[in-house]
Every structure is written in structure tokens, then in C-alpha cells.
Amino acid sequence: MTLILSNNDVDKLLSMPECIDVLEEAYVELAEGRGITRTRSDSIAPTQLPDAVYGLKSMDGVCPKLGVGAVRINSDIVRFPKRGNTVVREKVPAAPGNRWVGLVLLFSVDNGEPLAIMPDGVMQRMRVGGTNGLGIKYLARKNAEVVGILGSGWQAGSQLMAACAVRDIKQVRCFSPTRENREKFAAEMSGMLGIEVKAVDQPEDAMKGADIAMCASSSLDNIFFAPWVEAGMHITSIKRPEIEMAALRKADRIVIHNNDEKPIHVMTRDIELAETAKENGWNSVGELDFANLPTLPELIVGRAPGRASDREVTCFLNNIGLGYQFAAVGAAVIRKAKDGGFGHELPTDWFTEDVHP
Amino acid sequence: MTLILSNNDVDKLLSMPECIDVLEEAYVELAEGRGITRTRSDSIAPTQLPDAVYGLKSMDGVCPKLGVGAVRINSDIVRFPKRGNTVVREKVPAAPGNRWVGLVLLFSVDNGEPLAIMPDGVMQRMRVGGTNGLGIKYLARKNAEVVGILGSGWQAGSQLMAACAVRDIKQVRCFSPTRENREKFAAEMSGMLGIEVKAVDQPEDAMKGADIAMCASSSLDNIFFAPWVEAGMHITSIKRPEIEMAALRKADRIVIHNNDEKPIHVMTRDIELAETAKENGWNSVGELDFANLPTLPELIVGRAPGRASDREVTCFLNNIGLGYQFAAVGAAVIRKAKDGGFGHELPTDWFTEDVHP
Known part of the structure; x- marks a missing residue:
């Protein structure tokens, strides 16, 4: 059958x-x-x-x-x-x-x-969450207990489930642009995870003091910025453009999901004209040489080194789905x-x- | 639904x-x-x-x-x-x-x-047949009426259906290595198409005097050879290696299905060692620059020229499926x-x- x-x-x-x-x-x-x-x-x-x-x-x-x-x-x-x-x-x-x-x-x-x-x-939601969860397992501080998250949608939920599965998380602070969404999400996730999940009014309030900074948005623009980076933080993203380049530069260690630079795009002639800019924007890699960054599988088998100290800033970019x-x-x-x-x-x-x- | x-x-x-x-x-x-x-x-x-x-x-x-x-x-x-x-x-x-x-x-x-x-x-069988049928429609002589075919399997049947759909075919001669297969095929196709389909004992007997020479095998090696090429013939193949390079060189005009050079292959490490040779053989392009040969869609819209005279030897290679x-x-x-x-x-x-x- x-x-x-x-x-x-x-x-x-x-x-x-x-x-x-x-x-x-x-x-x-x-x-x-x-x-x-x-x-x-x-x-x-x-x-x-x-x-x-x-x-x-x-x-x-x-x-x-x-x-x-x-x-x-x-x-x-x-x-x-x-x-x-x-x-x-x-x-x-x-x-x-x-x-x-x-x-x-x-x-x-x-x-x-x-x-x-x-x-x-x-x-699809579980595998994105699970993959970023493995990023946390292998890169975040063992004693990480405060999560800040940007986003309150379908993906944000599994990101929190994953963080809680690999670390003893005590508190989550969530920001997303629409108050109603973030408050509903905080209430639901609080019930599901059995820990405090708090909606906050500014992204800075979510990020300040976070051991793990999670981006889980549908944005094609930057939503996480360099001034929010703190010593010992693990930053994690489900989509390339979420973290601004200046913030990535502050990371001591960046691991990506896979070396595929971007999806294979085939487009009809008219679409090529209309959509290329947006698609390129979405896949923008800035100054990072994605083809040569260490990957999660390499990290897991020990071929790429993990966090070296509690002061390091680590980052996992879930750059492409597989x-x-x-x-x-x-x-x-x-x-x-x-x-x-x-x-x-x-x-x-x-x-x-x-x-x- | x-x-x-x-x-x-x-x-x-x-x-x-x-x-x-x-x-x-x-x-x-x-x-x-x-x-x-x-x-x-x-x-x-x-x-x-x-x-x-x-x-x-x-x-x-x-x-x-x-x-x-x-x-x-x-x-x-x-x-x-x-x-x-x-x-x-x-x-x-x-x-x-x-x-x-x-x-x-x-x-x-x-x-x-x-x-x-x-x-x-x-x-899958119909689209392969239909595609080679369009090759015949746009490249074979208008008065083509004798088909020689190498192969007596599933694909060979739709190749004959396609030839008969675009030309007034009077006779088919079929060779394949196993007598029983080719005789069964000849009887069946004869009934289906309502024309004479004859099983022959040598590939040369199928090809001699054929207006349209069709290759429809599962072979990864050459099965159609240069000495069989005749003036005015249209040669057609469902797989790259069927026609030997020396025969292709005798064609005045070669049209392929698509410019994709070969499939994207991803293999596990051990398979890469064991199978690469065979796969490469299967995709071998010899001296032909497949990326620059005219394609069937170009032929259909008139961007690539068709047959210029009844003496020309034309060839359609169904080089890759789409x-x-x-x-x-x-x-x-x-x-x-x-x-x-x-x-x-x-x-x-x-x-x-x-x-x-």
C-alpha cells in the first residue's frame, strides 16, 4: 500500500x-x-x-x-x-x-x-526547526537559557521547539511587527513549551541579553542588526538576508547548512525581466563566500570546528533547504x-x- | 478533485x-x-x-x-x-x-x-515518439514512405506510430537482436498500423533503401553505422550513443531536442567510483558540440533551417528528455x-x- x-x-x-x-x-x-x-x-x-x-x-x-x-x-x-x-x-x-x-x-x-x-x-517546518536546532546543539553555549526571536509565524514556533529540545531554555522574548500576532504567539508557545514566552514591543528588547538570537521571518530584507550582537551569543537564521552583513562580520564562526549557493532558477523570458532583481536580492550573498563556509554536516562529524569559548559569537545560517x-x-x-x-x-x-x- | x-x-x-x-x-x-x-x-x-x-x-x-x-x-x-x-x-x-x-x-x-x-x-513513450515524429515532420522528405527501425521494444512501437502520423508510410522493416522479439513486434505493429511491418535478420536489411532510419533501442553503444547512410535519408534516434560518430558526420543537418548537455548527476561517494565510467559513456557526446546544435523548437519556429533538398541527409537526435x-x-x-x-x-x-x- x-x-x-x-x-x-x-x-x-x-x-x-x-x-x-x-x-x-x-x-x-x-x-x-x-x-x-x-x-x-x-x-x-x-x-x-x-x-x-x-x-x-x-x-x-x-x-x-x-x-x-x-x-x-x-x-x-x-x-x-x-x-x-x-x-x-x-x-x-x-x-x-x-x-x-x-x-x-x-x-x-x-x-x-x-x-x-x-x-x-x-x-517542512519541523525540518527547518530541527536543522537550526542542530546548529544550536553544536554551536550555542551549553548554558544558554534565554532566547530572543524575531518572527511569530509558523516557522518561529518550530524554531522555539528546537531550541528547547537541545538546551535548557528558561525564557523566550519575541518580537514581530504586528502586536496581535506576537502576543498570540507568545501565549500559545508559552502553553506548549511550559516556559515563559514574552511578547516585546521592540526587536532590541527581544535581543538584549539573549544567549540565542533567532530570526524566523518571511522577510527578504535585513531584520537583525550589528549593534545587537553580544559576546557569547549564538545567532541563527532561517533565510539568508535576515542578518545584515555587518552583524555577520562580528561573528567569530559562521556555519551554513549547505554549500549550494542558490537554487537553480529557470524562468520564462518575461519573468526574467520582471523578477530577477527581487530574486537576486533574495539570494544575495553579499561579501560572504558561501561556497567555502563550513557546513552543518561537517560540524556534526567534527570536520569543522565548533565554538571555542563562551565569549565567541557563533552563527548558523540555514541558507538553503535540501x-x-x-x-x-x-x-x-x-x-x-x-x-x-x-x-x-x-x-x-x-x-x-x-x-x- | x-x-x-x-x-x-x-x-x-x-x-x-x-x-x-x-x-x-x-x-x-x-x-x-x-x-x-x-x-x-x-x-x-x-x-x-x-x-x-x-x-x-x-x-x-x-x-x-x-x-x-x-x-x-x-x-x-x-x-x-x-x-x-x-x-x-x-x-x-x-x-x-x-x-x-x-x-x-x-x-x-x-x-x-x-x-x-x-x-x-x-x-513517456508517447512523448518520445511524438518528439521524434516532429523531427520527421520537419526534416524527412515529404515523400518518405519506407521506414527501417532498429529495436522492437516499447519505444519502437511509438516511434512507428509517430512516423505514420506525419508521413504516408507504406512499409516498415524491423531488426532487433532476438528473432522472437522482432517477429512478435512486426506482427503486432502491422495489425495496429495497417501497413506492412517486416522483421528482417540483419540490421543492414532494415536500413537499405529506408527513407527514414529509426533507432529505438536501450543500447548504450552504437547500433547505427556510417555505411548505412544513404542520400535523402532521415536518421532519427531516441538516445545519444545509438548513432556512431562517423554516421553523424555524414549528415548534412543535425537537429537535437535540447541544448542541455546532460542530466545533473548527484551520486554517493562509492557510486561515483563504480558507475561514472558507464554514465559518462552513456552521455558521451564525442566531437559534437551539443550546446550549439540547432534544436527542435528552433526548427519548428523557423529559426533553424530544415531540409534544403531531397538529397540531403538529415538527422534528429532526441538527446535528452524534458x-x-x-x-x-x-x-x-x-x-x-x-x-x-x-x-x-x-x-x-x-x-x-x-x-x-
């Missing part, structure tokens, strides 16, 4: 500690050349909605040790509106019922069969889903064939 | 003339920069079966005019056995029920929604499938989500 799982199923099947564990195991495989990941590609074309583009995004990964290959697909209507001072990248829920479209397909490395298909939302993460986290989900009771079981024959493709 | 179609459904929904028509329309869009295709990627890793590798292959394409984006995925167990004098690339049907695994996912460019999921077999073909042919299938009665209708909500991915 091929399993069709829902986000709700994935949510039940995957805890943050499990997500971090399986990612850690998989990154060792990646560092040793036994796991593989195919750079994300974005195919971008015009769509009916004004000021929007259609993006068909895909990324693949295979982890032989875990026995799983994954393809993650997004079929997005994307806009780039201004929110306050910053440009954000916004996916429009344009599918029937005002829904988004993202899928993960999991395959067996041993016989090729399609194991499961599911929406990507919960898994299809490989979905193979890893997908393997963990599948393992438990097989115990039964989850999702819809469809005949595998629907997704296989008796003719040589 | 998201449609789950079978190969049988696709077979009923798509005739070769329709396939050729929609591909022709889509190639115009591609030539004009309004359609886009993302180079195929092969992620290759070890698997349990001895002497085999696991390959997770994907390719994407978007045709805004037809309103469809496509991702085609193959999850293959691949072997490279010797068959007679040649090395072939063989996909092992290792999935439950001895089946292969290839999928096409179709999405709406207008709202992103998942329109359909189906096995890739029939569509995700874009699946967007085009998929659009034609979807259009008719919507009329109802085909496949399984699943709730679109299973493949969409209410959280921002």
Missing part, C-alpha cells in the same frame, strides 16, 4: 527530538558522501493573478542508510508585497478552499516503490506510520506500472 | 496525432521563451540488489499557455548488463508485483492545485480526462494544505 498522510498525521508521528535525531544521523551520512541531495530548482512563470508569479519548486534527496529517497514539490502562487519597511515573499493560498500546495513523495531505495505521499507543511532533509525526516515518519492507523492506504499499483518507463 | 489516472487511462485519452499537436504547440512556447524546462537530475545511490544502483530521477516543466506545470519522477533500480555486443541500461521491476516506478504529477499554473497523478509509462514534454502532453490528457469517467477522483484537500509551506 502507498500511504497518503495528512499534515495532522505527520504532526502526530514526528516529535521535534525525533526530527533532530534523524536529521543528525542523516547529516553524518551526507558528510561522509553516503547521502545525496539535489539542489532545489525553481521554475518560474506568469500566472493569472496580478503581481504574482507561478513557481514550481522541486528538490530531491536520497539517504541509503535510512532506505528512503524523497522528492519535495511546491506549486506556488507567489507575491512579493511590502510589509512595513521590508519586502516579504508571500505564497498565496490560491488552490480550492484557499489552500497551499506542497507535497513530499517518499520512495524505497531498496525496491523503488512509492511509500507515501503527503503535504509538506508540517514536515531535498535530503525530507528523505531523513520522511524515513522517521514512515517508520512509525507503518504501525498503522494513519492516513489513507491506496493500492501501490496506482503509483507503479507494468510497462518499462 | 485530484485525478489518479492509470497508464490504461492515458492510453485511451491520448492519440499520437494529439500528442504531436500539443508538443508542437508547446515547442513554439519554449522557443519563444514562454515555456520553461528544468534539466533532468539523477540522484544515484547504492541499493540492496547486487550490481544495481538506485536512481531517483526528476524533471520539471511549465507551459503557461497550456496552464500546466509538470514534475516527472522515476524511482528506479537500474542495472547495466551486456546483451550480445552491447551494454544496455535496464530498469529492474523491483517494486511489489514486479513493477516499475515512474510518476507524473500535473499542477495548475493558475492556482497551483494538483490536477492529476499518474504512472509515466504511456505518456520535464516540459510532460507539461504539454499532460495538458492534453487532463483536458479530455475532465470529461469524466477516467481514473480515481481523490479529494484535492489530500494534496493541498491549510498551513503556509
Whole structure:
């Protein structure tokens, strides 16, 4: 049977500690050349909605040790509106019922069969959180207990779950531009994590004295600035442009997720004219030579050095997502889903064939 | 509803003339920069079966005019056995029920929604046939009526269907190494096409006097040789190495499918050692500068010149498959499938989500 799982199923099947564990195991495989990941590609074309583009995004990964290959697909209507001072990248829920479209397909490395298909939302959030969690595990001070976070959305939640999974966090201070959002988020996360999560009115108030400074926004502009950097701080980001270059320069040690410089972009001719500037902005690498920065997998296997003292400023940039993460986290989900009771079981024959493709 | 179609459904929904028509329309869009295709990627890793590798292959394409984006995925167990004098690339049907695994996912460019999921077999065969059919339409002599074909498999069938769709073919002569296969194929195709299809005992017997020489094998070695080239012949191939370089040199005009030189290969460390030679062999371009040969879309819009005289030797190399073909042919299938009665209708909500991915 091929399993069709829902986000709700994935949510039940995957805890943050499990997500971090399986990612850690998989990154060792990646560092040793036994796991593989195919750079994300974005195919971008015009769509009916004004000021929007259609993006068909895909990324693949295979982890032989875990026995799983994954393809993650997004079929997005994307806009780039201004929110306050910053440009954000916004996916429009344009599918029937005002829904988004993202899928993960999991395959067996041993016989090729399609194991499961599911929406990507919960898994995508967990793997971003889990990856930044590993950044904290390997780079933040062991005694880190205060988190400042910029952002109060879907990603911010899993960032906090991850921080709490790898450090004994006592307090979180959260800033995001809209008061209502940050207060709602603080109340919810406080309940979920069982620690104090406080909404604050200025980003500086979130960052001052933070042991771990987390950026978890949808911004395409800088949101974390150099004056906020303090000795011993670990700074962590889910997207390249969040941290301004001057702040990165103050870091003693920067580790990135992967050396892929940017997604492969293929665009129709007209889109190339209209969107290149924004896309370039979004992928701007400034003065950093991303191709030569140490990566999280290298850090995990000890090939790249970690924090050398409690005074060091460390930084983890989750610079690009990997299809490989979905193979890893997908393997963990599948393992438990097989115990039964989850999702819809469809005949595998629907997704296989008796003719040589 | 998201449609789950079978190969049988696709077979009923798509005739070769329709396939050729929609591909022709889509190639115009591609030539004009309004359609886009993302180079195929092969992620290759070890698997349990001895002497085999696991390959997770994907390719994407978007045709805004037809309103469809496509991702085609193959999850293959691949072997490279010797068959007679040649090395072939063989996909092992290792999935439950001895089946292969290839999928096409179709999405709406207008709202992103998942329109359909189906096995890739029939569509993949039709688009290869249709593409080579367009090569014949734009390059072969108008009065071509004799086809010689090397190969008697799944692909050979759609090659003949395509030739008959664009030229008034009177006779086909077929050679493949195993007598039983070629005789069975000849009988079947003769019935299907309503013309004489004759199995012959030597490749030379198939090629001598042929107006159109078709290669449709699974060989990774040369199978078509220079002495067989005749004035006025159109030579057509579904895979790079089929035609030997000396034969290509005799062509007055060579057109390829696409300028992508080869798939993007990502491999685990051990596979890189074991398989690179074979993979390189398979993608060998010899002395031809593939990046600068004219392409089928350019030929169709008149940017590349076609046949100049009845004496010219022309050649079409279907050098690489494109995700874009699946967007085009998929659009034609979807259009008719919507009329109802085909496949399984699943709730679109299973493949969409209410959280921002």
C-alpha cells in the first residue's frame, strides 16, 4: 500500500527530538558522501493573478542508510508585497478552499516503490526547526537559557521547539511587527513549551541579553542588526538576508547548512525581466563566500570546528533547504506510520506500472 | 478533485496525432521563451540488489499557455548488463508485483492545485515518439514512405506510430537482436498500423533503401553505422550513443531536442567510483558540440533551417528528455480526462494544505 498522510498525521508521528535525531544521523551520512541531495530548482512563470508569479519548486534527496529517497514539490502562487519597511515573499493560498500546495513523495531505495505521499507543511517546518536546532546543539553555549526571536509565524514556533529540545531554555522574548500576532504567539508557545514566552514591543528588547538570537521571518530584507550582537551569543537564521552583513562580520564562526549557493532558477523570458532583481536580492550573498563556509554536516562529524569559548559569537545560517532533509525526516515518519492507523492506504499499483518507463 | 489516472487511462485519452499537436504547440512556447524546462537530475545511490544502483530521477516543466506545470519522477533500480555486443541500461521491476516506478504529477499554473497523478509509462513513450515524429515532420522528405527501425521494444512501437502520423508510410522493416522479439513486434505493429511491418535478420536489411532510419533501442553503444547512410535519408534516434560518430558526420543537418548537455548527476561517494565510467559513456557526446546544435523548437519556429533538398541527409537526435514534454502532453490528457469517467477522483484537500509551506 502507498500511504497518503495528512499534515495532522505527520504532526502526530514526528516529535521535534525525533526530527533532530534523524536529521543528525542523516547529516553524518551526507558528510561522509553516503547521502545525496539535489539542489532545489525553481521554475518560474506568469500566472493569472496580478503581481504574482507561478513557481514550481522541486528538490530531491536520497539517504541509503535510512532506505528512503524523497522528492519535495511546491506549486506556488507567489507575491512579493511590502510589509512595513521590508519586502516579504508571500505564497498565496490560491488552490480550492484557499489552500497551499506542497507535497513530499517518499520512495524505497531498496525496491523503488512509492511509500507515501503527503503535504509538506508540517514536515517542512519541523525540518527547518530541527536543522537550526542542530546548529544550536553544536554551536550555542551549553548554558544558554534565554532566547530572543524575531518572527511569530509558523516557522518561529518550530524554531522555539528546537531550541528547547537541545538546551535548557528558561525564557523566550519575541518580537514581530504586528502586536496581535506576537502576543498570540507568545501565549500559545508559552502553553506548549511550559516556559515563559514574552511578547516585546521592540526587536532590541527581544535581543538584549539573549544567549540565542533567532530570526524566523518571511522577510527578504535585513531584520537583525550589528549593534545587537553580544559576546557569547549564538545567532541563527532561517533565510539568508535576515542578518545584515555587518552583524555577520562580528561573528567569530559562521556555519551554513549547505554549500549550494542558490537554487537553480529557470524562468520564462518575461519573468526574467520582471523578477530577477527581487530574486537576486533574495539570494544575495553579499561579501560572504558561501561556497567555502563550513557546513552543518561537517560540524556534526567534527570536520569543522565548533565554538571555542563562551565569549565567541557563533552563527548558523540555514541558507538553503535540501531535498535530503525530507528523505531523513520522511524515513522517521514512515517508520512509525507503518504501525498503522494513519492516513489513507491506496493500492501501490496506482503509483507503479507494468510497462518499462 | 485530484485525478489518479492509470497508464490504461492515458492510453485511451491520448492519440499520437494529439500528442504531436500539443508538443508542437508547446515547442513554439519554449522557443519563444514562454515555456520553461528544468534539466533532468539523477540522484544515484547504492541499493540492496547486487550490481544495481538506485536512481531517483526528476524533471520539471511549465507551459503557461497550456496552464500546466509538470514534475516527472522515476524511482528506479537500474542495472547495466551486456546483451550480445552491447551494454544496455535496464530498469529492474523491483517494486511489489514486479513493477516499475515512474510518476507524473500535473499542477495548475493558475492556482497551483494538483490536477492529476499518474504512472509515466504511456505518456513517456508517447512523448518520445511524438518528439521524434516532429523531427520527421520537419526534416524527412515529404515523400518518405519506407521506414527501417532498429529495436522492437516499447519505444519502437511509438516511434512507428509517430512516423505514420506525419508521413504516408507504406512499409516498415524491423531488426532487433532476438528473432522472437522482432517477429512478435512486426506482427503486432502491422495489425495496429495497417501497413506492412517486416522483421528482417540483419540490421543492414532494415536500413537499405529506408527513407527514414529509426533507432529505438536501450543500447548504450552504437547500433547505427556510417555505411548505412544513404542520400535523402532521415536518421532519427531516441538516445545519444545509438548513432556512431562517423554516421553523424555524414549528415548534412543535425537537429537535437535540447541544448542541455546532460542530466545533473548527484551520486554517493562509492557510486561515483563504480558507475561514472558507464554514465559518462552513456552521455558521451564525442566531437559534437551539443550546446550549439540547432534544436527542435528552433526548427519548428523557423529559426533553424530544415531540409534544403531531397538529397540531403538529415538527422534528429532526441538527446535528452524534458520535464516540459510532460507539461504539454499532460495538458492534453487532463483536458479530455475532465470529461469524466477516467481514473480515481481523490479529494484535492489530500494534496493541498491549510498551513503556509
